[in-house]
Amino acid sequence: MGCKQSKPSPVVESPAATSTTNNHGVVPPSKEPTTQDSTEPSVNASTPIAKPTSTSPTPSISSLLHPPPSSTPQPTLYHHLLTGLNPSPKDPSVIAACTANFWSTAANLCLTVPSLAAYIDPNTGGTPLHVVTSLGSARIDSIDAAEAAVDCLLAIARHSHGGAGRRDGHGNVPLEGIFSGMLVAASDIRTVEDVSSDSVERLSARFYFRNEACKLLLQDSLYAVSLRGMKLYKIIEALPDDVANPLGPTAEFVRILVERGQATASFSVVQQTEQQQFDDDVLALLYRRFVRQFDQSERFFEGDNSREEVVRHREWFKNAAVNTFNIVELLLRRPKGNGEEGEEIQDLLVHNAVRVGICPPDLLRYIVETNLEAVAEKDAAGNLPLHYAAGYGGNSDVMNNIPNSYTKYVIDELLYAYPDGAAVPNADGVLPIALAIESGKKWIGGGVRSLYEAYPPGIEQCNLTEKHPIIKSLSFNTLGVDSISESLMERLDGPDEEEEGTVATGVDGAGGRRRKRNHRRKINKDESHDAIMFVQRSDAAVRDIVTPMWANEEDAGVQMLGCTALGGVAAAGAEAGTQDAIVSVALMGVTSVVNAMKNHPNEPAVQEKACTALTYMAPADGVREVSFAASGAISTVVSAMQAHVADARVQKEACRALRGIAAKGGADRATVVASVSGFTALVNAMGAHPDDVDVQREACMAMEVLMSFPDAYLPDGVHEQSDALLQAAAENFPHACLNPVNAIRGRLVGPVDV
16 A cells, blocks of 8 residues: 555556655754663653654764664564554554554654664665655544654654665655655545545645655755656645635645745746656646636535535635645746746746746636736836746747747737737846747747737847848738838727737636637738648647647637547547547647637537537546536537537537537536536427438437436426427437437336337
């Protein structure tokens, strides 16, 4: 089990999972006894434990790395700790590690014979410190046990002589046992639905131990290991929903990792390599979790919504969402000690979101649109977030590994919120467009054109030669710089009524923008050429598909092709029977598809391909924080059906999508479909296309799935709305519709005789 850090954790199978930590130094030990003192207490759990005090002398670095010679330590303490998963002698129904007595006995063993803390298993390389961190993190379930375990950890750390930096046979330091223990414990409390008063106490107890253990083991940077990328992802993935009033124990835990272990979501070249092998990142995971929790905090229940359990449910989820977003803010901070401006940048959320390197598009939009005033705020160096997006202070290795289309997306988002920012110089007198050109960003994909359109005079600061690529871009289509400037100014001064674009007017629960179409230039087909090529590449990774979709969301062609590509990748995973492949697409694909549908509600081709993609991604619902309800996927599919009643292809694909979502999500998703008028949309589809066998079959099968859950909250009058249409479908297309119709009617009145 997870307590035996000297052996491979059964949950942490990959190297990334087992190495999710910094291995810093230990709390300063007191004098280093090598023999048992006659005044030390006997080994008895009832004996008070002598806690280390702040007056203990601090050892030198060499004493930590090179402990003094002593006789070979005995395995007594180590073997005692390994019995932590056995039944407690006093109560066989409880495992020993859940009791304070178990930890008190271990502490007293250490205090009686201090050399026991330095034991090293000759086979696994594990030590008592490895076992304490793993076992305590995974199995403690009461405050009494947690306090006793912390006392035990302090005692062992004081006498382990460099044990905090000792690696076992798998290369793990004791701190990593905390994280592997979290993975083991994650199955106990995953979401708020599982929370009870007992589980809340268990959560608080475990995080008390984890937080105190991290404070102890992260006191010194001697054994530092980078807490970012996949290592950090595994830690965050193991965090449960935290219902405590903010700042809850999970947020406090992450705060310790950030402040003492320099944990960060900041992008790095190492992460770029990891992302090529992995399908997600820590900020995307956290934002999906936040959206799910926020959605549940506003959930509508059947019956009286003022009753105590409903109010408590909403309050718990509200707390959980706030704690999750606190974690997002913490991880967006830049690591200390990088020689930059100082602490002020730590509190500038929009600046941090831009500077982190590759903040997920939906999260970035949410941050920008909920902090509009901060978009116009300068930091200590006189920089707006736009200056950083354009390239100020950027690491060239990192910047070169970020897709150009992502840079365009970030610049466009900031200009939507604060278009005057393009004309604001920083403390050095440099404009954003000059920074963008100096950092090598492309004319369209890199956002340079967006900056130019917002403030054409800014190009004069760049002192470009006639052969510079930007000058060639300005002269594209035989238009000189002056004529382009004139045409752009005409658009800005007074756009034609037929020209449409996007202006932010609000944010929905999934971070998508609700837009009004005005004051934005028409799309030049050549502009989206690169994006179209990208999303159609047969070997394109999911990230390389969704990034151009977000960066070119006003282009219906890019959105349609992007949805087609995502659907194709997910379909290949479904055909191969591998859910992991489907989940890999859905992690970033669901919100991208929903965003495409919301931006092009009147484009039937976009709606059709989007519904197809959602159908193939539906098996991922509920996995790794993917939520078809919280993302708006269900309501958007129903909206597509309502907007395109006459389009048989849209109706067929939308019916398939609703069926797939309900089949995976069960009664909860069936209830959501019903709550957004999904049944009415299915009935309307059947009525609008009585002679289309595909629409009739898919609508009947969707109804059959929705009605197969007795505990789903479905609307009244289903029988009256659908009876005649179901009867007609069974009679006209018995081969395709008779079975599902009989299943539906069997739950309502009786089977159809044909």
